[in-house]
Amino acid sequence: xxxxxxxxxxxxxxxxxxxxxxxxxxxxxxxxxxTLDIEDISHKSYKINFKKGGKIEMxxxxxxxxxCIWNDDDLxxxxx
Numbered sequence: 001x002x003x004x005x006x007x008x009x010x011x012x013x014x015x016x017x018x019x020x021x022x023x024x025x026x027x028x029x030x031x032x033x034x035t036l037d038i039e040d041i042s043h044k045s046y047k048i049n050f051k052k053g054g055k056i057e058m059x060x061x062x063x064x065x066x067x068c069i070w071n072d073d074d075l076x077x078x079x080x
Contacts, residue, residue, distance in 0.1 A: 001070070001071060002068075002071070002075070002078075003069055004046070004067075004068045005040060005041045005061070005065050005066065005067055006038055006040055006066050006068060007041055007064065007066075008066070009058070010036065010058065010066075015030075015031075016030060016031060016034045017030065017034070020055070024057050024059045025057065025058045026055055026056070026057045026058075027056050027057075028053060028054065029050045029052055029053060029054045029055075029074075030052070032051055032076075033049055033051075034049070034050045034052075034054070035047050035048065035049050035050075036048045036050070036056070041065055048070070048075060049075060049077050050070075050076065051075065051076055054074030054075065055071065055074060056068055056069070056070045057069045
């Protein structure tokens with residue numbers, strides 16, 4: 001399970017993602033090899049590549065940041 005905190009709400013391209021839940025906000029890829037650029041709270045940038053059907057959950061948490069959660073099996077190249 002992947003977990004990252006970011007100070008930014010991400011925009012999801014409608015041609016690549018569907019929002020499948022509102023509470024919590026869950027987005028699912030509609031095609032293969034979709035990349036998200038995420039900057040964590042320490043300002044380190046990551047490129048995360050999702051398979052078709054991959055999901056990411058975003059939840060607003062205290063301190064003006066967002067918690068992003070995904071299943072590593074949904075990634076093309078899991079983060080080491």
